[in-house]
Amino acid sequence: MSLDASQFEAFSASELAFLAEDELITILPRQNLSRMDFKGWVQPALRALRRSEVPLWLAVILKRQDRCTIIYPNWLDATYLKTVLEAEGRDSASFAALPYMWQELSDTILAEAAEDCQGSVAEIMRTLQELKELRLNKLRQGVLVNNDSHLRMDGIGSAELNLVKPILSKTMRTLQTVKDAQEVETV
Amino acid sequence: MNLDLESIINSVGRRGTRTRAEYTTAPAQRLKQWWVAERMAPHLLEYQLDLLNEVITNCRSLRDYIEETSLTLLDEAAVESLGEETLRDVKIKLLLVETELERAKFVARAYKRTRMAKIDLLPYYYLQQQESQSGIMSKDEWVYCHHRTELEASSYYKGFLNAFPTELQGLTDEDGHISMIETPDMDKPVVVRVNTDIGTLKIGSEEVELVKNGVYLLRFSAVSDYLEFVDIL
Numbered sequence A: 001m002s003l004d005a006s007q008f009e010a011f012s013a014s015e016l017a018f019l020a021e022d023e024l025i026t027i028l029p030r031q032n033l034s035r036m037d038f039k040g041w042v043q044p045a046l047r048a049l050r051r052s053e054v055p056l057w058l059a060v061i062l063k064r065q066d067r068c069t070i071i072y073p074n075w076l077d078a079t080y081l082k083t084v085l086e087a088e089g090r091d092s093a094s095f096a097a098l099p100y101m102w103q104e105l106s107d108t109i110l111a112e113a114a115e116d117c118q119g120s121v122a123e124i125m126r127t128l129q130e131l132k133e134l135r136l137n138k139l140r141q142g143v144l145v146n147n148d149s150h151l152r153m154d155g156i157g158s159a160e161l162n163l164v165k166p167i168l169s170k171t172m173r174t175l176q177t178v179k180d181a182q183e184v185e186t187v
Numbered sequence B: 001m002n003l004d005l006e007s008i009i010n011s012v013g014r015r016g017t018r019t020r021a022e023y024t025t026a027p028a029q030r031l032k033q034w035w036v037a038e039r040m041a042p043h044l045l046e047y048q049l050d051l052l053n054e055v056i057t058n059c060r061s062l063r064d065y066i067e068e069t070s071l072t073l074l075d076e077a078a079v080e081s082l083g084e085e086t087l088r089d090v091k092i093k094l095l096l097v098e099t100e101l102e103r104a105k106f107v108a109r110a111y112k113r114t115r116m117a118k119i120d121l122l123p124y125y126y127l128q129q130q131e132s133q134s135g136i137m138s139k140d141e142w143v144y145c146h147h148r149t150e151l152e153a154s155s156y157y158k159g160f161l162n163a164f165p166t167e168l169q170g171l172t173d174e175d176g177h178i179s180m181i182e183t184p185d186m187d188k189p190v191v192v193r194v195n196t197d198i199g200t201l202k203i204g205s206e207e208v209e210l211v212k213n214g215v216y217l218l219r220f221s222a223v224s225d226y227l228e229f230v231d232i233l
Helices: A013-020 A056-064 A078-090 A102-112 A121-142 A158-186 B002-012 B014-024 B027-040 B049-074 B076-082 B084-121 B123-132 B139-159 B220-229
Strands: A024-029 A052-055 A068-070 A150-152 B189-194 B199-203 B206-210 B215-219 B230-232
Touching (some): A013 A158, A024 B014, A052 B014, A121 A158, A158 B189, A158 B215, B027 B230, B084 B139, B189 B220, B199 B220, B206 B215
Antiparallel strands (some): A024 A052, A024 A068, B189 B230
């Protein structure tokens, strides 16, 4: 019924996958589908061979029914990812720009629509894996909570963030307590 | 070639941005943001009664659509009059609506469950807050919280409190220096993405400039007055 304590610290991988399914993605419909009223929002009519933007979950259903082709986002491309990988290697202090949910998005897109890929799926996967490891290493070594007031972490991905959030949060909280105690002592 | 050009124009045109704006501001999507924030924030956030009602009303309409459509699909004569292509469209729309309904229901349930779990953690505190600051809990949440504390108190009383002197039986005493009511840790660090330039805030002993699109780990109390300008991650 209730939630356990760890759920107030971070989101689980399946919850993140759920959140990522709301990201919008471009598809190339194979057949027409008239306008749909989902009550809270409206999906405009899909026309065959005209690009449309739809939520990822909707794209996946259409894809499974063979009713659309998924257009890969610009960043999900081996050449682009390699330049990111290079930039990532050069700069040890920050994260190169990728969408916040890059891991969840690429997992779903590659699993559901490998055949729609313009380049080599294996190459993209390999580069993604290298990126993932490099960034994780960076997180393990580089992120130092040496400050009780704030830590800036631009460019971090959701999977990475939720992995380190519990420990970072706890560390910063401890530092705050120590700092408060010091201040009391000096007064 | 022609088709391609047309699709490129369409993809950058108004059509795309309209979907984006409409989908991301749909009630279920907004409630989802509140669910995420509620999970990470140390104390109960303002109850989103109107938003939740909107989501529930939408869910009912979707459910009605599903019932109607399913009935039509059971009617052989009606199915035959539809034609094969329309039938396929009807079926896939049914599938899409069912999925949207389940997603919205999940968000609504997750939101309510998160709040209940938070009430479970600090029930006496929220009861006390409700008196001074009505609106922090919904009516049903208040009833739940109230019953919960009563049950707990009577169970403790029967179990062991009745053996104590009367002046030591209270569960919410505030005499002396230390209150018995546990309070949330407002300094719990949270991660936020800033969506508007906020400017410089004094956090602890330091001054921190919060820049648009910046992602920061900082104590909740520092941004609790700026919740509309940040997205809790």
